[in-house]
Amino acid sequence: MELFVSKFTNKIDKKGRISFPSIFRNALPNNNRNEIILYKSLKHNSIEGCNSNRIHEIAKRINKLDIFSEDQDDFATSIFSEMQPTNIDQEGRFLIPEILKEHAKISSEATFVGQGFFFQIWEPNAAKERQINSRKRLIDEKKTLSSIISNISDQNEK
Numbered sequence: 431m432e433l434f435v436s437k438f439t440n441k442i443d444k445k446g447r448i449s450f451p452s453i454f455r456n457a458l459p460n461n462n463r464n465e466i467i468l469y470k471s472l473k474h475n476s477i478e479g480c481n482s483n484r485i486h487e488i489a490k491r492i493n494k495l496d497i498f499s500e501d502q503d504d505f506a507t508s509i510f511s512e513m514q515p516t517n518i519d520q521e522g523r524f525l526i527p528e529i530l531k532e533h534a535k536i537s538s539e540a541t542f543v544g545q546g547f548f549f550q551i552w553e554p555n556a557a558k559e560r561q562i563n564s565r566k567r568l569i570d571e572k573k574t575l576s577s578i579i580s581n582i583s584d585q586n587e588k
Contacts, residue, residue: 447524466479
């Protein structure tokens with residue numbers, strides 16, 4: 431599976447369409463290269479997007495929660511009820527639903543940010559700020575993947 435990598439800022443045309451970066455199209459599964467699934471980020475004023483394989487992974491994780499718990503209900507409702515499957519046309523363009531544009535405060539341009547197995551769509555200035563703050567936090571706190579993963583492993587063993 432290919433990954434969603436890099437960052438691109440594209441304009442929204444008069445008909446409300448935006449070009450999906452070609453490198454992102456290459457990360458879509460061969461059997462479903464024309465559909466992406468968009469939803470409101472639960473952490474930021476941005477849009478998250480992925481393919482159906484990622485949605486199945488999210489569903490498996492939510493399904494591990496107690497089916498009668500508020501957590502399970504909150505995640506399932508907040509994620510699945512707000513998902514917007516979107517088709518990419520032959521020129522690589524798609525429409526960002528208005529409710530998602532409002533959530534991310536997107537108007538005439540949007541920035542696509544690769545996140546590995548998913549991507550985010552941001553208002554361009556907010557994307558720049560997010561990238562600066564993320565890098566600063568990692569450097570200031572001297573975080574490494576090894577230290578984070580070992581902390582997670584230690585917590586799981588308790």
